[in-house]
Amino acid sequence: MSQRRILSLWFPRLAAERWLREARGLPSGPFAVSGEVGNTQVLTSLSAEAQAAGLVRGQPLRDARAMCPELQTRIANPRQEADFLAVLRRWAGQYSPWVSEEPPEGLVVDLTGCAHLFGGEEALMNEIAGDCAALGLTVRMGVADTVGAAWALARFSDGESGAARSGDDIAQEARATRSRAAKRRHWERGGAAPGALASGNRAGPIALPGQTRTALAPLPVLALRIDGALAAMLNRLGLRRIEDLAGQPRAALARRFGRELVRRLDQALGVEPEPIGPARPPAHFAVRLTLPEPIGLAEDLRAALERMLPVLSDRLRNAGQGARRIRLECHRADQSMEWVEVGLARPSFEADRIRPLLTMKLDDIDAGFGIDMVRLVAASTEPVHAHQHRGHLEAAADGADRRSGGVEMDDLLGRIGARVGLETITRLHPADSHIPEKTSILLAAAWSEPSGLWPRPRAPRPLEMWRPEIVQAEETPDLPASFRWRGRTLETRVALGPERIAPEWWLDDPDWRSGIRDYWRVTTRSGERLWLYFAHGATMSPGWFCHGSFC
Incomplete structure (x- = not known):
């Protein structure tokens, strides 16, 4: 050697x-x-x-x-x-x-x-x-x-x-x-x-x-x-x-x-070896179509897209990659370029899932004096693995994914994201907290999975929740027969409770310095279904507050 x-x-x-x-x-x-x-x-x-x-x-x-x-x-x-x-x-x-x-x-x-x-x-x-x-x-x-x-x-x-x-x-x-x-x-x-x-x-x-x-x-x-x-x-x-x-x-x-x-x-x-690790060149996935004559009609762009998409799909499939973002570049005869970019909710190499998203964006391209070269680029890719045999736990997870929409939901997210942006579509995810306003967190739908592990609360939670608002009533733990809220005097018709919720003592939350709370589900004579609580007062005076509405 x-x-x-x-x-x-x-x-x-x-x-x-x-x-x-x-x-x-x-x-x-x-x-x-x-x-x-x-x-x-x-x-x-x-x-x-x-x-x-x-x-x-x-x-x-x-x-x-x-x-x-x-x-x-x-x-x-x-x-x-x-x-x-x-x-x-x-x-x-x-x-x-x-x-x-x-x-x-x-x-x-x-x-x-x-x-x-x-x-x-x-x-x-x-x-x-x-x-x-x-x-x-x-x-x-x-x-x-x-x-x-x-x-x-x-x-x-x-x-x-x-x-x-x-x-x-x-x-x-x-x-x-x-x-x-x-x-x-x-x-x-x-x-x-x-x-x-x-x-x-x-x-x-x-x-x-x-x-x-x-x-x-x-x-x-x-x-x-x-x-x-x-x-x-x-x-x-x-x-x-x-x-x-x-x-x-x-x-x-x-x-x-x-x-x-x-x-x-x-x-x-030379006593201790020191290997040299050459940098691997980044993988590029792109297809270019050079046209003999400039084009400017949307039908011509669709035809060009139909020719390039299968080639790009095969390259991604052979590399085990799925496209997250696809960019269509249209180089015009005056040396300028128009381009559109779409994102997928899940990485994919399937042409049938990419084509509708790009077709929605073709009207945004200004052909100018004509387009003489079209380039389709997978701007961002992620590994995509083939499905293998799975155990009972994974099979149950697959069943839950099918019930939540699966591929159809991903395609829907991709179509909506092509219009308003994937980052604007969000979903709620369960969080590990017993505090009502901390039981869920907001995640981007395209970069998260739906969860089927929502914990069941001890009592129903309101559909609409806001920051606690002051309720004018007697400062006693007993539920008042009438109270004043948002400039109106309301009478209690039916009430269920109380449900006692204690603050997280290991955290200093400014919103929970009122101490232990007793929550009531109150139905008024005028039809409102409110979520009231009495704050016993830890570092501030006690009193009644309204935290949400059930309808």
Whole structure:
């Protein structure tokens, strides 16, 4: 079996160069990307001109503007930077099928069995350097037998010789010497000299097979991918380089500095394996129909839909996926696009369930000067499994689902949701509480199942319930013969009760600070059927209230 070979790609100016690639109106000159760290705006990515001006990453933005008044800045966008790194991962797939991301600025490529296709590792790295230069990207590379060693060589070695950067990097120094180190220029403390990183991409250091320990020995301990605080602690004890740690007993290191240091050291030296997990490309389910002549009639769109839906349905079925949201894109002849989107109450790949929802939306599409391309996309999918043999409990649940409507109910929810939105359709679900207003919760119908486990209350509950309203009556627990409510005087004809309900003593509910309540079902002579209760008063005065109506 061939020796494993790993290539590490580091893009030290990823965020800044992404902005420079996209922003055409920026004037030439120093440029930086700023982000918030500890309630302070600091520089997170620099262009070559900004670094040549003496600015460094992590520097407060106000200090950077004082040093370089012509500095142009933009706010960091971590989401777009992550998407850009994903694009670079797909680009690196031309060199090896085994590529993984190392956020926020790195890639790891397994070159095992691939380098000879490009003329060797050095030729491959030269080709990558040329491609990145054409893309306007700065890249640093390192090749070794392990992921940790390649990572360290890409970030902590200078030039093609692989020489280690100065071991007196301020991040490696003890606190007692930092006052003297701060007076030196940043490139004398282990940083890159002005123009060093701006001199163009080039092939990075290569650790020959079996020479990992020798290549890592002169590098600082920070190259082991450990925390900066741990690296500072090691420096104070005189352990400044990896060679100082490699000869130490593992048990003593783990006991004094933790298992993480030993794990990182063993990974870099190849003692502990570190697999590379390439990101699986997301599955896309879409069908495109290109038309020889532009169309504009609803009948033509329906015919196009009839041709595309079975193809999309078969793709979803073969992948074991069901569509949750379907988008119909209509690309017009003037390079614009009209689109409609529908949602399903349950994921499905059946064309007969998707077709009626899209047909309802066809009238919303403006054909303009004509539609020359139609695209049907499953924007959101979920796994759908075939039905299998089930036991008695599952069979009973299936019977309850059929009684509640099953597929027909899902289709009804989908049709209503296509008009008013699925999020506006709700259903009640039982909740674990004896408080009347807390016995149910409101859930979206499309993302919940109907429940058949409604608990039976000790007494009937009103059909309509509102916040308690004051009833003017004698402040005694005895049911009054007459009372005044909503500006009317009502007489009691029939009453059933009382039903005593106590508050949840483990919660401080402002609505239940009245203490224990005695509920009565009262029918008045004028026909109202009200739900009255007498609050005995815990932290407030007692009295009568109306909580709901039975009709």
